[in-house]
Amino acid sequence: MPALNNDPAAAPASPIAAALRPAIPVLTAAVTAAALGGLTMVGALWFTVQVVAAVTLTHAISACVCWLIGGLLLSVSSWLAHHGEARFSARLRRDTARHLAHMPMSTVSRYGADALRRLVGEDIAALHHTVAHLPAEIATLAVVPLATVTLLVAVAGPLTLIALIPGLLAAAYYLFIVPRSSAKHGTETVRVMTDIRTAVDDYARGIRVSRIYSAQAGATANYADAARRFTENMVAWVRRVATLSSVAVALLQAVATYAIAYAIGYDQEPAVLAAMLLFGLAVVTPALRLGHGLDYVRAGSAAAERIAAVLREPTVTGSTDHSDDPGLELVDVRIGQDDRTLIHSLSHTFSPGLVTAITGPSGSGKTTLLRTIAGLETLESGVIRYPHRETNSEKTSPDSVLLIPQGGDVLSGTIRENIALSTPEATDDEISTALRRAQLDLPLDTATTTLSGGERQRVGLARAFLTDARVILLDEPTSALDKDTSGRLVSELHTFVMEESKTLLIVTHDHGLAEGATAQLKLTGNSVTVAGGTR
Template sequence: MTDSSLAPALKPAFPKLFAGTLAAVFSGLAILTALWGMIQLIGYLSSYWVIFSAVFWIVGAALAALASWLVHNAEAGFSARLRRQIAHHLIRLPTTTLSKQGDQSLKRLVSDDIATLHHMVAHLPSEIAIFAVIPLVSIVLLIALVGPMALWVLLPGAIASLYYLIIVPHVSKRDGAARMQVMLDIIGSADDYARGIRDNRIYGQQSGALTAYTQSAQNFTQNMVSWVSKVATLAAVATALLQAVATFAIAYLVAYQYDSMTLAATLFFSLAIVTPSLRLGHGLDYVAAGRAAATRLSAFLKEPVISSGNLQQIEGDVTLEIVNASFVIENQKVLDRLSYSFPKNSITAITGPSGVGKTTLLRALAGLAVLQEGVVQLAKTDILQLHEKLRHEKVLFIPQGGDVLPTTVRENLSLSAVNANDAQLEQALLKAQLKVDLNADATLLSGGEKQRIGIARAFLSSAPIILLDEPTSALDQTNATKIILELSDLAKNQNKTIVMVTHDLALAAHADSRLVLNGPTDSGKSL
């Protein structure tokens, strides 16, 4: 948890976590003191001991509440800082790294893993009191009252603890992967048969799907029965040992010859090990889960990000060039010493067969991919030397597809023009060949309509460089041609440099210039 990558988010929480731990410890000690008062009441019937115990129970409860508030408040701040840290890191990752993570992996990082850490951070202080301080104090009191013989009362809890701390983790580690695979198999088979039953019947495969489901169900049953048989007997023994009657029997055998106060103290404090052991069956699982989550988050935060410089402004015309660029993906070179200067006031179309690095080149031009060799220059300045805010002001990158935010069309367009009025937003939509209500939910639009919302942002942006990846892939030829002509007017009339990737050669013919990529051994050629 104190890994250097998580430290910036965790360190500010240390004071409150430490205070919360102390409060939890003193709460436990106060409750033990109250219990001691009740034992004294057995020997000396007096209202004093009743009041004594009541006061310490109230103090213990108040300290427990304070401990809970302190650690949860500290954890809330830690979670918020960690989420911001992950978000800041995420938006600075190269696209090649992002593509390796996967949607589910990223979702687990920003949601499930942080929630797991929440449970670990927020509950660990109280567990320190329960599993360490209170048992130690109770054991010291037992030895002081009865002597070393009192240690025998700890035997049931100690044996049960060994089961939960050694045997259960060993069996889970050995059989966990197999059980999980059996679960996945039966879920997959059920889905194949139930959800795909219509297709199965069309092609006469329903009997095969049913057979697969039946086999998976049998494997599931056999696996579960086998696993339960391995742990059931030991689990039953451990559960029996954790019953108070087992500990009380030994406690009575050890202390029956003493006075009633000593016997009562022995019986009460004999549960010093049993009570924590009752929580070992599930109570400490969150520690292992928290450590695993911390490991994944730490590994993610150690992924190298795109560097950002300190230049706050650039002088002169904002020209776009790429010089001697080479890029490798999974040991395959997709760009090799590519050099090109993109003309201003015009559209440049990047074409070529799939896999030659067109999108990679566009991402490198946007500063979203780091070249192994070469440099992308804005106004003769390395784009990575620019402050990221300046880079985003100068370059607008609209990726392929129709991704939109789950909000209105107006708010999606406002990403490119915060101060634009409705008339300007509607004009941009018209240039993108889209007629839609600004209050419409963007997520309910068709794929082509979503794509045109992205294109409309180009007409609203003040960035002098606009990069579009397959901007018309979901559109018919008529609308695609109209949009390219509108973009051409935008480039010429507003001094823009527009670069687009396209597979449509008819569309590329409307561009002012073309960069054709033929493969990693070809540096590209201009047409």
């Protein structure tokens, strides 16, 4: 039966770590190459100092070779890091999409379409810097300054470390002060940018409605308000950090470090002065690179928390309980939603070749019942036995059920493209026949954007005549159809399920449709009334 899989042992401690694990060897190689590349560049500076001390062809060639090897290692590191990150992102997107597909629909709807779209798009992209850049930058920060200071002290003595003070102060600013200042600003910026994007999306998607009802002011006003808050927030942040940032930038200029280096080493040998000048700035470069990327790391950390929260949501486990009976059997089924029980105890067998109408007041659990049978919601208790169907794979949702939800939602494209999404093997003749049985006679190349609500609904209903599923679930299939069209469609459905020996369940408020069904299942509060069919 569809049940809630919330066992902590069933999921990895960190879903993101599980997606990252296959890419770790590649990322480790990237980190190693970055560290070696940084050390090789330090070696190039060392040989340059030796050239200043005594010009020799060997030292000059060695410096050039080190620069070439260092550049090659850093290039290889960058390629490996981005290759590993691409593998990680692709797997995380697949894992996230698979998890979303197996979450209860009530849970998915709680997040909203915009949040889920950002999750699989922007949030995963926000992890790029953390995965592709941060490890190499940390490794470089760990080895390059240490090697640089060691060589500097060996050549010029401990006193020369004074020349590093400006760079170290600037590095401390970028590593500690900027992240703290940016944290509050970054949170507000993300919130405001989300408001701006939402306002633009609302205006773009609703532009036709806006033109008809003169409602442009709503989305425009929201956009203007969000843009104003963004500007005010940015100005306030710049005002707070401008002075310190200017000082840090000044300390990073060569003139600051070189002035101290010259003041200390003006009477030293040229090689000593060269070491102070060359190594003076090289020691802080890794810290500056890491500091500039901390904002991206913070954004990635927040994105990782959102992704992990979704991946920790319980999923609906699939049913391996298939009945030898060709029908659909519900045994003591109890269904609830939002801590409220909708159906207390339902036992019924839906036989093949029959049409069962499910009726009842709004909120009685009709649609939730269909979703639960389709494996999209969870059972509180009971068993659902599906018609046996030979299959070579195990799926986490009932593979013998087709659910066509209420409404006429279609994707942009042609009628053929929309139907091919669910039945890619169907030929044009088969699709045309299914459309005619659904009371729609239009060319397959017709754009869905030109269809009326009733026509869109019938495009979806045509899938019922093409499916291999043994059980078909329709939610308000005639809500957008006139009486005559509805009657012809229902007649075709009756004929189809009898010819193909399928089980059809229809949720409806149409009394005429319900009375014409083979059996009726009426949900009223805590009771279930069954008329006709097989009990």
